[in-house]
Amino acid sequence: MSKEIIKIENLKREFTMGSETVHALKGISFTIHEGEFVTIMGSSGSGKSTMLNILGCLDQPSSGTYEIDGVRVKDLNRNQLANIRNEKIGFIFQSYNLLARTSAIENVELPLLYNSKVSTEERRRRAIEALKMVGLGERLHHTPSQLSGGQQQRVAIARSLVNKPVLILADEATGNLDTRTSYEIMSLFQELNSKGITIAFVTHEPDIAVFSNRTVILKDGNIIQDKINSNIQSAAQQLANLPKEDH
Amino acid sequence: MRILNLLKIAFKAIVLNKMRTLLTMLGIIIGVASVIAMLAIGEGSKASIRETISAMGSNMVTVRPGADDRGPARGSGGDVQTLIYKDYEKIKEEVSLINYITPVVNGGGQVINGSNNWPSTIYGVNPDYLNIKVVGLQSGSMFTDAEVQSASKVVLLGQTVVDNVFPDEEPVGKMIRFNNIPFKVIGVLEEKGENTFGQDQDDVVIAPYTTVQKRILAIDYLNQIMASAVSEDDASEVVEQVTEILRSQHKLLDSEDDDFTVRSMEELISTFSSTSEMLTILLVAVASISLLIGGIGIMNIMYVSVKERTKEIGLRMAVGGKGSDILMQFLIEAILISITGGLLGVLLGLTATVFIENFLHWPTSVALYSIIVSFAVCAITGIFFGWYPAKKAAALDPITALRYE
Incomplete structure (x- = not known):
């Protein structure tokens, strides 16, 4: 068995809203191994976002254990959590969250600015490398307003790769994109995954799940389905099958 | 290394908002310039009175x-x-x-x-x-x-x-x-x-x-x-x-x-000096108020800037920025604004002094201490008025900040 990247055991998360206690996650256990491409699905209110926040070390579980790359996250303080996010996790958001009026390369460099171990030259080199990986080697100095939605998301993906994370965490990463572009992005994810990068993809679109090799479905704070996908579709293939655009 | 990166980030933010930065600086520029010019006028008139009296033999x-x-x-x-x-x-x-x-x-x-x-x-x-x-x-x-x-x-x-x-x-x-x-x-x-x-x-x-x-x-x-x-x-x-x-x-x-x-002659000198000193204090008090208002301008802009950039702050935190990094970023930004404003203010103050001397023919004398003091005051103003908004930014919850629209 390959290395466990994420290990969750009996994880609970409760929020207190006034006098009421909301049980967002009610004792979840699962493990993500190195090299997996997992989609986490669920409708709104299923605990999906809470799950994502905890996986991303933005939030702490109320009880249970969460280990990422062998580090127990519970009991870490804010600064230690920031370090984990900086070194082990790559975030991708639905709305890209790029810095406006800032070039692609500078956007990609951002996580490394908060890592004092990386020198200026190293930072630049790794950013260029990451942008080449997502196919934007020619657009290093374009600002977000000069890039299409798909390209912006590629910059965001490059940003998530630049710190060589153990896990890429994507939150509805194709939610703002049309079908064609989202297939392009999914094919990029598949390509990255084939290079051994572990991906957790949170979405509510079932047709995205077919590109991953495992699907976890949440409902009302519990896992109702966790199955290996035996019939993985190739996003590149699907893209080729799309009707040709007129222009 | 870390400070250098933060300086770079803050500098970038300033450059991206040139107009806003300049307008914010204006308060500080005018404040510092007027403190320097007013002190120069005050010191100048004091020096000229002293000179007149010295010519009569001030030790007499x-x-x-x-x-x-x-x-x-x-x-x-x-x-x-x-x-x-x-x-x-x-x-x-x-x-x-x-x-x-x-x-x-x-x-x-x-x-x-x-x-x-x-x-x-x-x-x-x-x-x-x-x-x-x-x-x-x-x-x-x-x-x-x-x-x-x-x-x-x-x-x-x-x-x-x-x-x-x-x-x-x-x-x-x-x-x-x-x-x-x-x-x-x-x-x-x-x-x-x-x-x-x-x-x-x-x-x-x-x-x-x-x-x-x-x-x-x-x-x-x-x-x-x-x-x-x-x-x-x-x-x-x-x-x-x-x-x-x-x-x-x-x-x-x-x-x-x-x-x-x-x-x-000392009695005579002290009578005249106290009058011009009063005047200087009055002028400087007025000038200081404009410096204070400049400082409040910085706080105002930084506060708005933090609100406006909540999402950016959330992103920075998500990719590993610590609270202290965010705090420093905004603080450095405020200090950069106030120090740059201070430098420009010193230049403007000196220019104004030269103008007053040459065109209005008022005696002026720029005291080095007035430059040092007003510059120090505006650096402190930057820290003081930048602190609150920066603190506010650092205390943001990354989850809320990321979802902020």
Whole structure:
């Protein structure tokens, strides 16, 4: 068995809203191994976002254990959590969250600015490398307003790769994109995954799940389905099958 | 390394918002510039008053006979004969803080050269007089101690006298008559113009005091003793010592008032200085208020900036920015704005000062301390007013910040 990247055991998360206690996650256990491409699905209110926040070390579980790359996250303080996010996790958001009026390369460099171990030259080199990986080697100095939605998301993906994370965490990463572009992005994810990068993809679109090799479905704070996908579709293939655009 | 990165981030944010940054800076620029310009005007007027008074001899201490508060029927100082040569000798001997001292006798009379004549005042003094009054010679030379001893009939003339009795001639070496007594002109005093009180300081004739005492006035007492203290600060000490000596010389009882008056220029200086100092304080107070408003401007912009960039802050936190990184980023941004504003303000202040000096012809004097103080104040303003918004940014919850629209 390959290395466990994420290990969750009996994880609970409760929020207190006034006098009421909301049980967002009610004792979840699962493990993500190195090299997996997992989609986490669920409708709104299923605990999906809470799950994502905890996986991303933005939030702490109320009880249970969460280990990422062998580090127990519970009991870490804010600064230690920031370090984990900086070194082990790559975030991708639905709305890209790029810095406006800032070039692609500078956007990609951002996580490394908060890592004092990386020198200026190293930072630049790794950013260029990451942008080449997502196919934007020619657009290093374009600002977000000069890039299409798909390209912006590629910059965001490059940003998530630049710190060589153990896990890429994507939150509805194709939610703002049309079908064609989202297939392009999914094919990029598949390509990255084939290079051994572990991906957790949170979405509510079932047709995205077919590109991953495992699907976890949440409902009302519990896992109702966790199955290996035996019939993985190739996003590149699907893209080729799309009707040709007129222009 | 980390600080360098944060500096880079903050710098970037400033460059991306040039117009907003410039407008924010404007408050600081105007504040600093006005503090510097106002202080320069204040210091300048103080310096010019001091200069005027120094020209009259700022270290000067004068002793006149007679108290200046002896009731309504007092006569002029000249009528009182209590000041004598012995007093002069005693003061010269015992007061160590004096470097020059001269007895003074004076009287009015007519200066005559052929058909030209002019009413003036003759001052009988010793050679120290020039140093006490801080006046030089245009031509010729001062009389010597030997000429004082021998009561020589030599004089030096002020420019006004020269203008009137030697309209077309070089006076040095010529003879004049003063009250019908012939004198040889041996020098001409430097022009000093009117003093602060509108008195013509060039309308004088200077001669050895012995000559004036014996040959013109026929008196053996003195009208005045003039001395100069070693420094301006010592003047008040000299006044005290002289008073003490004269009281014992004149054998005054404790119950008796002084029969003489000792004055230093210091009183005059302090009167004028306090007026201009008041003015300076007032000007600086007004200028400081504008600096404060500039600081509030920074806080305002930083506060808005934090709100506007909530999502960016969330992202920075998500990719590993710590609270302290965010705090430093915004603090550095505020400090950069205020320091750059401060630098521009110093430049503007100096420019304004040059302008005031050259076009309005007001005396100005830029004090180094005013630059240092206003610059320090605006750096502190940046930290102080940047702190609250920065703290607010650092305390944001990354989850909420990321979802903020």
